[in-house]
Amino acid sequence: MPRPGFVLDVDRSTPPILFWAGEGFRLERLPAERSRVIYPPEPLDPLPHPEAAIRHALLNPLGDSKPLPELLFPGMRLTIAFDDISLPLPPMQRPDVRQRVIEAVLDMAAEAGVDDVHLIAALALHRRMTEPELRHAVGDRVYDAFAPTGHLYNMDAEDTDNMAYLGSTEQGEEVEIVRRAAESDLLVYVNINLVAMDGGWKSTATGLASYRSLRHHHNVRTLQHSRSLMDRHKSALHTSNWRMGKVITDAGVKIFQIETTLNTDTFPPPFDFLMKREWEWSAKDRALFLGSSKSLARAPSRLARQIFHSIKAPHAMASVQAGEVDAVHEETIRNVHRQQLVEVEGQTDVLTMGLPYICPYNVNSIMNPILVMCLGLGYFFNLYRNKPLVREGGVLIMSHPTPWEFHPVHHPSYIDFFEQVLAETTDPLRIEAEFEKSYAEDEWYRHLYRTSYAYHGVHPFYMWYWGAHALQHLGRVIIVGGEPRAVRRLGFMAASTMNDALEMASDVVGHSPTITHLHAPPLLLADVQ
Amino acid sequence: MNLKLRKPPFPFSAAPTPATVEPLSGKKHTGIDYETEWARSFPARLARLAVLEGVLRPTMKVIASPDCRGLDRLHDLAGKRRSNEPPQPVIFAANHHSHVDTPLLLSSIPEPWRHRMFVGAAADYFFKTRVTSTASALALNAIPIERTRVSRRSADDAADLIDDGWSMLIYPEGGRSPDGWGQPFRGGAAYLALRCNVPVVPVHLEGTGRIMRKGSKRLTRSATRITFGPPLWPDRDAGDDSRRMAVRIERAVAALADEASTDWYTARLRAHRDATPALSGPDPPSPWRRAWALGDRGPKRRRASKRRWPDLG
Numbered sequence: 001m002p003r004p005g006f007v008l009d010v011d012r013s014t015p016p017i018l019f020w021a022g023e024g025f026r027l028e029r030l031p032a033e034r035s036r037v038i039y040p041p042e043p044l045d046p047l048p049h050p051e052a053a054i055r056h057a058l059l060n061p062l063g064d065s066k067p068l069p070e071l072l073f074p075g076m077r078l079t080i081a082f083d084d085i086s087l088p089l090p091p092m093q094r095p096d097v098r099q100r101v102i103e104a105v106l107d108m109a110a111e112a113g114v115d116d117v118h119l120i121a122a123l124a125l126h127r128r129m130t131e132p133e134l135r136h137a138v139g140d141r142v143y144d145a146f147a148p149t150g151h152l153y154n155m156d157a158e159d160t161d162n163m164a165y166l167g168s169t170e171q172g173e174e175v176e177i178v179r180r181a182a183e184s185d186l187l188v189y190v191n192i193n194l195v196a197m198d199g200g201w202k203s204t205a206t207g208l209a210s211y212r213s214l215r216h217h218h219n220v221r222t223l224q225h226s227r228s229l230m231d232r233h234k235s236a237l238h239t240s241n242w243r244m245g246k247v248i249t250d251a252g253v254k255i256f257q258i259e260t261t262l263n264t265d266t267f268p269p270p271f272d273f274l275m276k277r278e279w280e281w282s283a284k285d286r287a288l289f290l291g292s293s294k295s296l297a298r299a300p301s302r303l304a305r306q307i308f309h310s311i312k313a314p315h316a317m318a319s320v321q322a323g324e325v326d327a328v329h330e331e332t333i334r335n336v337h338r339q340q341l342v343e344v345e346g347q348t349d350v351l352t353m354g355l356p357y358i359c360p361y362n363v364n365s366i367m368n369p370i371l372v373m374c375l376g377l378g379y380f381f382n383l384y385r386n387k388p389l390v391r392e393g394g395v396l397i398m399s400h401p402t403p404w405e406f407h408p409v410h411h412p413s414y415i416d417f418f419e420q421v422l423a424e425t426t427d428p429l430r431i432e433a434e435f436e437k438s439y440a441e442d443e444w445y446r447h448l449y450r451t452s453y454a455y456h457g458v459h460p461f462y463m464w465y466w467g468a469h470a471l472q473h474l475g476r477v478i479i480v481g482g483e484p485r486a487v488r489r490l491g492f493m494a495a496s497t498m499n500d501a502l503e504m505a506s507d508v509v510g511h512s513p514t515i516t517h518l519h520a521p522p523l524l525l526a527d528v529q
Numbered sequence: 530m531n532l533k534l535r536k537p538p539f540p541f542s543a544a545p546t547p548a549t550v551e552p553l554s555g556k557k558h559t560g561i562d563y564e565t566e567w568a569r570s571f572p573a574r575l576a577r578l579a580v581l582e583g584v585l586r587p588t589m590k591v592i593a594s595p596d597c598r599g600l601d602r603l604h605d606l607a608g609k610r611r612s613n614e615p616p617q618p619v620i621f622a623a624n625h626h627s628h629v630d631t632p633l634l635l636s637s638i639p640e641p642w643r644h645r646m647f648v649g650a651a652a653d654y655f656f657k658t659r660v661t662s663t664a665s666a667l668a669l670n671a672i673p674i675e676r677t678r679v680s681r682r683s684a685d686d687a688a689d690l691i692d693d694g695w696s697m698l699i700y701p702e703g704g705r706s707p708d709g710w711g712q713p714f715r716g717g718a719a720y721l722a723l724r725c726n727v728p729v730v731p732v733h734l735e736g737t738g739r740i741m742r743k744g745s746k747r748l749t750r751s752a753t754r755i756t757f758g759p760p761l762w763p764d765r766d767a768g769d770d771s772r773r774m775a776v777r778i779e780r781a782v783a784a785l786a787d788e789a790s791t792d793w794y795t796a797r798l799r800a801h802r803d804a805t806p807a808l809s810g811p812d813p814p815s816p817w818r819r820a821w822a823l824g825d826r827g828p829k830r831r832r833a834s835k836r837r838w839p840d841l842g
Contacts, residue, residue: 050605051759066771095601110797117794141793 003044005254005524008224010035017517020354020496021399021481022367023304024296025274025289028399028498030352035515039277040524043263044339046316047113050097053102054320057258057503062331063324068105068256071186072112073405079184080105081122081155081208082137083323084359085129088262089339089521091136092315099139100189101320105258106142119152119178121489122207123190124214125449125456126361127410128154133364156278157210157456158446165212166251169243173216175251177208182253191259196336197382199243199259200329202238209244211440211458216240220428223468228382231524232333237326245325255274258322259332261314262524264339275522307366340525343390347528349513350505351390352498353380355400356521361455361463367469368423369486370414370463372400377467377477380518387528391517393475395496395505402482402490413445417460417488426491428468436461475508535746543658559662561652561673561682568666568827569647569695578644580668593629593740595637598789599757606760607641615642618696619760620729622778624711624808625700626738629748631669633737634698642696649674649687649699649717670830674717676703678809684720691725708816709823711782711808719774721762724775728760729778733785744815748770756785775828783808791830 008014016027017037030037039401047053058068065071081389082098085091102119109117119138121129134142138152146152155178157163164179181187181204182456189207193199206214216222216239225236232238248255248349267274271292273285296304319335321328357367359375376398381388390396406415421435438460439445443459470477477492478501487494495501504514518526536542558564566575589595608616619642623634631648638646648665650656652673655665665671672690674683691697701714722729728774736753758781763769769777783805788796799805811822 093604095604099601106794107797110794111801113798113802115798139601141788145792145794 002044002292005039005041005340006343007342008037010037011420012184017519018274018278018354019399019480019517020356020521022401022403023301023308023357024401025293026356026399026481028352030515030517031502032140035517036348036525037517037519038342038344038524039519039520040264041339041342043265043275043522044318046263046265046318047320050100050317050320051104052315054101057320057322058104060106061256061323061328062321063327065256065323065327067107068188068322069112071254071256072109072114073185074113074115076114076116076185077180077183077285078109078114078117078186078188079181080188080190081120081178081181081204082190083192083198083203083207084121084123084126084154085133085137085363086126087198088194088313088315089358089360089363090266090309090311090313091266091363092262092357093138093312094136096137097192097262097315097317098137098190100282101258101260102138102315105188117146117151118184119146120181120208121154122179122203123155123157124209125157125211125459125462126209126252127449127453127455130453151400159452163210165211167247168383169247170248171216171240171243173240173244174212175205175244175247176210176213177204177248177253181208182248182251184254186254186256187278188256188258188335191257193259193332193336193377195340195379195383196232196333197235197238199257199332200232200238200241201248201325202241203257203398204248204253204255204325205241205244211456213244213456214462215440216244218462218465220432220465220468224464224472226382226469228384228388228469229257229378229466230382231385232329256322257325257328258320259328260317261319261332261339263318265314265316266522267311268314278385301405305357305366306384337525340523341385341527342524343352344516344526344528347387347391347392348389348394348516349391349509350395350397350502350515351381351518352519353399353514353518354398355380357399357443361459362407362410364406366410367400368406368414369402369404369490370418370460372398372402372479372482373490373492374463374466376400377470377474378463379466380520381467381470381473383518383520383524384526384528388403388470388473389518389526389528390474392473392510395478395508395513396474397480397495397501397505398476399480399498400482401496402479402486404483404486409462410455412448412454413439413442413457414455414460414463417464421460422489422491426471428465428471431461431464474489476505478504535554542660557725559658560656561675563652563656563662563666563673564705565666565670565672565686568670570812571779573667574644577667577670581635581644585632585668587836588837589636591634592748593633593737593753596754597632597637598754599785600639602757602759603639606728606730615694618691618725618727619696620691620697620699620718620722620727621646621732622699622701622714622729622782624706624782625702625704626706626709626734627741627743628705629737629740630705630734631698632698633734633753634732635669636757638698645694646670646696646698647672647687647690647723649683649697650758651704674699676715678739684717684724687721688724691727697721699777706738707743708810708819709738709742710819711779712718713809714775714779714782716771716775718778719769719772722761722774723765723769723771726763728762729774730760730776731758731781732756732783733758733789735786735789754789756789758782758785763809779808780805
C-alpha cells in the first residue's frame with residue numbers, strides 16, 4: 001500500500017534534504033523549528049492489466065458518449081491526435097501509454113473496417129517530433145503502418161490551408177484547429193495527464209490550435225488570473241479553453257476523449273533513491289548519491305546532460321477513462337489528485353525548490369535560462385490548490401546552475417528573446433505589448449518551426465507569461481548556484497549557497513522567516529488550507 | 530558466406546548398426562528416455578551461458594542479422610524488479626523453418642527469460658545418440674519431446690519445468706517446413722499452457738529458411754525478422770481446450786506473418802475480416818505454384834550487390 005504524501009516539520013534531528021540542481025543534486029540543511037518539507041505520495045500501484053483496462057474504458061465511456069466501436073464505420077474519416085514529446089516527464093519506458101491506447105483504438109477501427117485513418121502529433125507551437133521520438137510515443141508497429149504513407153505526421157500550425165477556422169467565443173476568442181481533425185467523422189484524442197493542468201478541452205483547443213487561437217489565452221492577463229494553472233476551476237486559461245471547446249462542439253466536431261494518468265514512479269534504478277525520503281536511504285543509496293553527485297559535478301555538462309536525458313521513467317498507468325470530454329476530465333482530475341495531492345497547512349514566507357534537469361520543453365535538449373524561469377515560476381510555483389504555498393510578497397529560492405546555454409536548433413527564438421527582449425525589460429506586460437507580434441510573425445522563425453525542429457517564434461514569450469502570476473506575487477526570486485550573468489538577465493538574484501540565499505531573502509521577509517521546501521520531483525500538488 | 534556442415538565419417542563418429550543385425554539390447558539412454566536434469570545444474574547453466582553469449586549470439590548476429598519486433602508486447606510479463614515480482618514463465622511458440630531457428634531465438638528472446646529457457650526438441654532427432662543428446666541438453670537446454678505420439682513423460686517433464694519457473698520454446702508444427710510454407714499446429718503448446726495456466730507468446734520467424742532450409746547442409750548469410758506477438762492466455766471460461774487454443778496460436782502466428790510482410794494495421798484489418806493469409810500457403814497443390822507464391826512473402830529487402838566492373842587489363 002503506497003504511503004500518502006506528508007509535511008515534515010524540520011527539527012534538529014532532521015537530516016539534510018535533497019535539492020535537485022539541474023543535472024545534479026545537493027544536500028541542504030534547513031533551519032530547524034521554522035522549516036518544513038512537503039514530501040510527495042508514493043507511486044500508486046499500476047493497473048494490473050493495462051490492455052484490459054483500456055479496452056474496458058473504450059467500451060464503457062463516460063458522459064453521453066457511445067462506446068467507441070459504435071462510433072466507427074467503414075468509409076469514415078478517423079483522426080487520432082496524441083500528446084507530443086512534452087509528456088510525460090521524463091519520457092516513459094516502452095511501451096508508452098499512448099502506444100497502448102492508440103493500438104487499442106486502431107484495433108477497434110480495423111474491426112470496423114476503417115481505412116481512412118490519420119494520426120497527428122498535437123504540437124500546437126512546440127517543435128516537431130523526430131522519427132525516433134514518434135516511434136517511442138506510438139510504437140514501431142503504428143509508425144511503420146502509417147508514417148511511410150504520410151498518414152502519421154506532426155501538425156503544422158502555420159500551414160494556413162490545413163487549419164480550419166471554426167468561429168469565435170462570446171468573448172471574441174477565435175478558434176482555429178487542424179482541418180483534418182475538424183473535418184473528420186470522429187476525432188479521438190489520446191492524452192497523458194501528468195499533472196492536473198493537462199487534458200480536458202485544453203487537449204484539442206490548445207494542442208491542435210494555431211497562434212491565431214492560442215494568443216487569446218496564452219497571454220499575460222489570462223495567466224495572471226490562472227490561480228493556479230493546476231486548478232482548472234480557478235484558471236482563466238482553462239476557462240478560455242472550455243469556452244473554445246463549446247465552439248468546437250457547436251461546429252459539429254465529434255470528439256472521443258481518452259485520458260490516462262500515470263503513477264509517480266519517476267526514476268529507474270540506480271536513480272530510484274531520488275524518490276525516497278532521506279532517512280530511508282540504504283547504505284547502497286547513500287553510496288550511489290555520493291558517487292553520482294561527485295562524478296556529475298566533475299563531468300562535462302554535455303555528458304551529464306546525456307546521462308540524464310537517457311533516463312526513461314518507469315511510469316505505469318494508474319487510470320484510463322474515455323468518452324465525453326467534460327465527464328472524462330473530471331474523473332481524470334480525481335485520479336491525478338489521488339496520486340499527487342498533499343494537504344498543507346497555511347502559507348510560508350520563503351518557498352524553496354530544487355529544479356531538475358528537465359521541463360516540458362527541453363526533452364532531449366538544453367534547459368536554457370528562460371526554461372529555468374518557466375519551470376520554477378510557471379510550473380513548480382503553480383503546484384498548488386486554493387492559495388500559493390508562499391505568501392504574497394514572499395521569496396522563492398530555486399537551485400539550478402542556470403547556464404547561459406541554448407539549443408540552437410530547438411530554441412532559436414529563445415536566443416534572441418534572451419539577448420534582445422530581456423536585455424530591455426523583464427516586465428511581461430511590456431514584453432507582450434512591444435515584442436510579441438514581431439516574433440510571432442517572423443518569417444525565419446516560421447520557416448524553422450515548419451521545416452526544422454524549432455519551437456515557434458512566439459514560444460519563449462509564452463514561457464515568460466507562464467511565470468507572470470508568480471512574478472506578480474513574489475517579492476524576490478533567488479537562484480542558488482545560478483550563473484550570475486544569466487540570473488541577472490532574468491531579473492533575479494544569484495546566490496552561491498543556500499545560507500547566502502536565506503541571508504539575501506531576509507531583506508524581504510525578515511531574519512526568521514518560515515520556510516517550505518517542495519520535495520519534487522516526483523510531482524505533487526499542494527492543497528494549501 | 531557458405532559453411533558446409535558434414536557428419537564426420539567413421540571412426541570419428543559411431544558406425545551405424547547394419548540393418549540385418551540385431552542391435553544390442555539393454556536400457557536405452559537416448560531418445561525419450563534421456564535424462565536432462567543435469568543440464569539445469571549450476572555448472573551446466575554456466576557453460577550454456579558462455580556458449581550462448583560467447584558463441585551463438587555473435588554467430589547469429591553475423592549470419593542472421595536478426596531484426597526483433599514486438600518485444601514491447603512482453604513488457605507486462607517481465608515482473609517488477611522493485612517489488613521482487615518474478616517474471617511470468619511463458620511458452621514461446623514459433624513457426625519452424627530451419628535448424629537456425631533455435632539458436633536464433635535463444636539469442637534473441639530478451640531477459641529475464643533468455644537464461645531460464647528450455648527447448649522442446651524432437652526425441653527421434655536431437656536425442657538419437659548419446660553425443661547429440663548431450664550436446665542438445667547442454668547447449669540448448671533441450672528436453673526430448675515425442676512428436677509421433679502423445680507422450681505422458683514429455684508432457685510431465687515440460688510441465689514440471691514450467692511450474693518451476695522455466696520458460697519453454699516449442700515449435701507447434703512438430704518439425705521444419707519442407708517447402709517454406711507452414712504446417713498445421715499441433716496441440717502440445719496449447720496443452721501445456723492450459724495445464725500450467727501460463728501464456729503462450731506467438732513468434733513468427735521470417736528468413737531463417739534462406740539461411741539453412743530443411744535438407745540443406747550449407748549456411749548462407751541472410752537477414753531475418755523475428756516478430757513477437759501479444760501473449761495469449763488460456764481461457765477455459767471461453768471454452769478453450771488444446772485444440773481450440775492451438776488454432777488461436779496458429780492464427781496469431783499467421784497474423785504476425787502478415788504483419789511482417791505488410792504492416793500492423795493492414796494485418797489487423799485482414800485479421801478482423803478473417804482474411805489473414807494462412808501459414809500453410811495457397812490452396813493449389815501444385816508445388817511450383819506454392820513455390821512461386823512464396824516469393825511474395827517477407828519484406829522486400831535486397832542486399833545491394835557489389836558492382837563488379839570487368840577487368841580491362
